[in-house]
Amino acid sequence: MSEKLAGVQLVLSDGSKVDAGEHLKDKLVALYFSASWCPPCQRFTPLLKRFYEEARAAGKDIEVIFVSRDREEEALVEYYKEHMGKWAYIEFGNEKIQELLKEYEVKTIPSLKVIKPDGTVLVQDARTEVQERGDKSAEELCEEWEAFAF
Template structure:
């Protein structure tokens, strides 16, 4: 992926750890800021799950990294394992959470930001795009994200 996540350990869906640099290498990366207690997040997460699952089933190189605003480690793990797809998550209490909230200007949730390999935000309104065309044209939306990452 990029130097900015090199050495960071992320959680896989089974709660084992994986190196972010290796797991994100060569992928279109969407950062998903959300929480289990948040009503708009509860409405949006299934849409993102469907979008992601369709792309993975088609063999597209996409990865979502979940940045949880859940209040406890247990809440994060329950929310992540029960409501999310087989994507990755930042560990509870990891300092990159606050760093990336600032870097990617996260003021409310849910938010999806697509980043390129250098960590630059290339799509700010990922959530709106998934709501608008994630179900009707997932491949077209992925192609736009991929093109933005490769500019």
Template sequence: MSELLAGVTLKNQQDVELDGGEHLKGKVVGLYFSASWCPPCRAFTPKLQEFFEKIRKTHPEFEVIFVSRDRSAEELVAYFNDHQGDWTYIPFGSSKISKLMQKYEVKTIPTMRIIRANGDVVIQDARGEITNKGEDAEGLWKEWMAHF
């Protein structure tokens, strides 16, 4: 993913701009396609946040990138700041959002994919796996790492 997002601006909870390539070097990346107006997204986001917090305690190499389908920059930032974890997002209006939606064949939201550094999908339905197995965060993490 660091290769795929080199030169792409990401922002974090502190509103700091980061270079995607640099920020994601050596990280296991989850692309989280979601929006504030989507009820299933609002139901899944707290589960993802809880899973993320558990995993980051022992695996700081895990990073989530919020790929928003919100209708404005204000909606994106409000949803991100108020409801999401300590991860990053691609700013509203970036052409990379539609390219990622197409590349990863995202038809509905919420969708989450776990991606290798080169952009290949490792886990196609990370949302389903977190929903169904996320209580055992470490066990699920080990399952995922067996694919790397």
């Protein structure tokens, strides 16, 4: 994914901006398509945040990129700041959002896709895997994904 998003600016949790290509290099990347107005997203986001924090605490180099379907920048930023993990997001209005929606055939939200460095899909429905991981820890699930990502 680092190759595919090279040149795109990501916003980090502290408000700073970084080049996605550099920031995502050698990381396991998940694209999180979501929006503040979406009730299923509001239910899934806390699960993803917990998963992300657990994976990072276990030393996993995973990065979630929030790809917002919000209709206003204020809604995106508020939803991100109040409910999301310390991952990054693509700025409101960036043309890359529409490209990603089309390329990864995102028809409904929330949608979570784990993407290989070259931009191909590794896990089409990572949302279900995170939601229904049973007795697997976040670390174990990330290790399964990593085995096929690099």
